[in-house]
Amino acid sequence: MEHEGIFDEMWGRDGVLREPYARFNAWFEGEDPKRLRAKQREAEELFRLTGITFNVYGRAEAEERLIPFDIIPRIISAQEWQKLSRGIDQRVRAINAFLHDIYHRQEIIKAGRIPERLISGNEAFLPQMIGVSPPGGVYTHIVGIDLVRTGPEEFLVLEDNARTPSGVSYMLENRETMLQMFPELFSHNHVQPVQNYPRDLLRSLMACAPQTASGKPTVAVLTPGIYNSAYFEHAFLADQMGVELVEGTDLRVVDGRVAMRTTRGYKPIDVLYRRVDDDFLDPLNFNPDSRLGVPGIMDVYRAGGITIANAPGTGIADDKAIYSYMPDIVEFYTGEPPILKNVPTWRCSEPEALAYVLDHLDELVVKEVHGSGGYGMLIGPTATKRDLAAFRKKLKARPGNYIAQPTLSLSTVPIFSRTGLAPRHVDLRPFVLVSPDGISTTPGGLTRVALKKGSLVVNSSQGGGTKDTWVLEE
């Protein structure tokens, strides 16, 4: 099982079975691979029928595709999780404090901990949010923290998703699928449940309702529509919470409230869980061509008439240029050293860093500051000479647009391949809910796995798959 230097979460570095996987492995060894292969196909059939698909941009033919699901779970012990969730809690607390500060007094800039131009010159910074205090003081109601692991104790934060993180439906459906296919596994292993997420999400959103809301707050999910890559998830969450799934064309501002067009007339909304980017939220205040948003919603928001989750302008906190300052940000606002480390990062905006990056391009991963989904990034070690040359040009032209990180030896977890268990690189995205009542992280998350041998890219748009993620009870 072992291969050089890389930490496998099941077999460690030396091929000795790690404790969290003990019971699973005992079960696995008693299983007939043929039955498991049939189960794998059964799982895919189940996903296709349920319509758990995502849309790939720019591919008319394969409008809807399945994300491959691997039946070997990724298992995390209770102790490992405790440390992780404390670290996540701290980081998310800091992010919210940072956002409040950045849109109000900007103490962190005055204290000289981050450069001023990083904020004022940043596309993700929304001047419209200056001085606005969102209901309950919450900016990021839903956060997805992307983590990678390089050793038994080494979890690093790769990215903070503070805008509209997706993938939570896979966390839930992957578990549902495993429960249906291998019920016996769950009676041997005590796995912490994730199924309460939709209920917790609704409760958390309601707790953030504006003061104008009377009685039980009306919550709705705003989607760009059925052609959006995550439409399935938007419908899934609305369905699970029992709230309406709305599009921009269903909404308008009526008597100073944002209201949805129902068969009985317009009904005001108190909390809008939007899965539409800032830019498209309000054609009057942002992109005038947007047909996905609601004209005037920002004015209602600023007047305290609606909660928008996540708040507009949170992108400034998960910006890749800001990312490198996160350790300082955590310390500045919590007064504690960060529990979770960052991946070492070169900011190409700094001349020295740029020089280093240009010299070591074939060893590094270079990302666009505003990119996501694995688009527009360079993986040095696997890039061709032409790719490298092209990227070098881009870097020189707009250095501020890029950051670079070392190629990490990401941990692996076995997948069930044609030849049996085979190690593949993984990452982890736990989901965090924030409300005035506190911060809570669902025990588990989305494990993405690179299905190609040796590949480090786990994004579903680039051929990655997913696994069920178990956090064991103590």
Add this chain to the structure above:
Amino acid sequence: MLGKTANGLFWMYRYLERAENTARLIETGQRIALTRLHDSDAEWRSILQSAAVCEGYDAVHDSVTKEAAIDWMLRSRDNPSSVMSSVAAARQNARVVRTALTHEVWEAMNGTYMRVKDRLARKVSERDLPSALGAIRQRTAFVRGATHGTMLRNDIFNFSRIGTFLERADNTARILDVKYYVLLPSVMAVGSAVDNVQWETILRSVSARGGFRMEYGSSIDPRDIARFLILDKRMPRSLAFGVAAIRKNLNHLVADYGSRPPSFGMADHIERSYLSYDIDAIFDYGLHEFIQKVLSLVEELGRQIEIDYRFYE
């Protein structure tokens, strides 16, 4: 409920009904072709007319052939009312209103789409046609079964039913409209082989052959056929049955929402003024004129429902 959701439900079930009706029309055409000795291309034209897809067909074909007509109605993506297009549109609408559907209905709908897409991926040979058409009818019945078995009887259900029956009433009226002359006394030549085939076409196209025989025995009187398909309240594809079902579902909405919009009055009016007479009065009015009138009233009713329940902005 969102206006958009009501709209999506309405169209999901309309398209589902359309897919089923079109499959049935193809089945009828095929049956006639097999039981007739001479060329049946004229029959295919009237089948295309009954499905209201004749214009589109003519735009891309020079002549009517059996093979082309079947393919146009069954698989063509250029024909928005083909079985394939209808099932795809039903599913597209189901995706939009997914939160209003039970899991069983969604899975039945999605499974139907996957199966039909698979069956119709390539041109269907004559030998495979009966089983392909049978599968389509089975799959649409499956969605209907899941709907009846698992959905709450609330406004969601009402809009689904209204869509179903508007499409069905429209379909039955169109079949009558294309074939009305066969039922007129003036061209009545009882017992001639040609007319027997024509009447059978009508009854088969609405799955009414067995029901008709149960009610009227084996003697075929065109007047009885007209009465059965227009006025019989027990026949689930008759005009009277369809409009009554729409009126009843609108009535639930009236009670549920506590308001009585114009559409309810319109449905009530169609039922009282056009579907409560005896068949002689209809023949006196003029069968063709009568059917045209009902067709346009039903269409108007559909538009009013869209307005009353805010389907669109």
